[in-house]
Amino acid sequence: MDTLRRMSIDVRIWPMPVEVPDPVRFDRDEIHKAYDAHAAQTFWRILVAVTRFNGRRAPERAGADAVTREAYSHEVISHGFWPGGGAIAEPVFYAYAAPEPAGFKTAAVRPRAAFYSNDMNEFFLPYDAVRGAPSPDDDLTAFLTTTYDAAAALAGWNRGELERKALNV
Numbered sequence: 001m002d003t004l005r006r007m008s009i010d011v012r013i014w015p016m017p018v019e020v021p022d023p024v025r026f027d028r029d030e031i032h033k034a035y036d037a038h039a040a041q042t043f044w045r046i047l048v049a050v051t052r053f054n055g056r057r058a059p060e061r062a063g064a065d066a067v068t069r070e071a072y073s074h075e076v077i078s079h080g081f082w083p084g085g086g087a088i089a090e091p092v093f094y095a096y097a098a099p100e101p102a103g104f105k106t107a108a109v110r111p112r113a114a115f116y117s118n119d120m121n122e123f124f125l126p127y128d129a130v131r132g133a134p135s136p137d138d139d140l141t142a143f144l145t146t147t148y149d150a151a152a153a154l155a156g157w158n159r160g161e162l163e164r165k166a167l168n169v
Contacts, residue, residue, distance in 0.1 A: 015027055019085065019086070020085075043083075046081050047080065047081055048080075049078060049079060049080030049081070050078070050079045050080070050144070051076055051077070051078040051079075051080075052076065052077050052078075052148070052162070053074045053075065053076050054074070054075050054076075054152075054155075054157045054158070054162055055074060055075075055162075056074060056075045057073065057074055057075075058072055058073060058074055058075050058076070058098065058099055059099060060073075072098050075097075075098070075099065075155060075157075076097070076098050077095075077096075077097045077147075077148055077151045077152060077155075077157075078094075078095070078096055078097075078098075079093065079094065079095045079144050079147065079148070080093070080094055081093055081094070081127075082094055087119060087120060088117075088120065088124065090126055090127070090128065091126070091127035091128070092124040092125060092126050092127060093124070093125045093127065093130065093140065093143060093144075094122050094123065094124055094125075095109075095122060095123040095124075095125075095143065095144070095147035095148070095151075096120075096121065096122035096123070097151035097154075097155060100121060100151075101151060101154035101155040101156075102154065103154050104150060104151055104154050105118070105121070107146075107147075107150035107151075107154065108146070108150075109123055109143065109146040109147050109150060110139075110142040110143065110146045111125070111129070111133065111139045111142050111143060113125060113126055113129035113130075113133075113139075114143050114146075114147075123143075123147050125139075125140070125143045130143075
């Protein structure tokens, strides 16, 4: 916070959790007070998402709030992890493109356990399928790679300019 003060940035933290039933203000929550640093770090690492933008403006979303308008102001392909809740009850990895290019929902993606949800307009890969796979790393990599490849190809992204080869250091 001291760095933010020196930078003259006014930081306001919303004290209410969202997307959970019966939220309790963080500063008044005496129920969920146990803290496991290792578990928190592990969960944070699972949540790290990959979002790529190609630089082209996306069509404006009618009726969207300011945050949503900014988040989807440019074409995007996004991957991440959802711990479960609401319409998707189980933990899953997800992949979507916005705006969604024609043909994306029927693209061939791997591994076999991956599926497209017409309700959510995105691909999902159940966490339990990855966890139980002979090679979880290979299955998750296949999901991330095939969904990105399909979205980027179908949307006509200039991948030569957007992607860099890994350095052999």
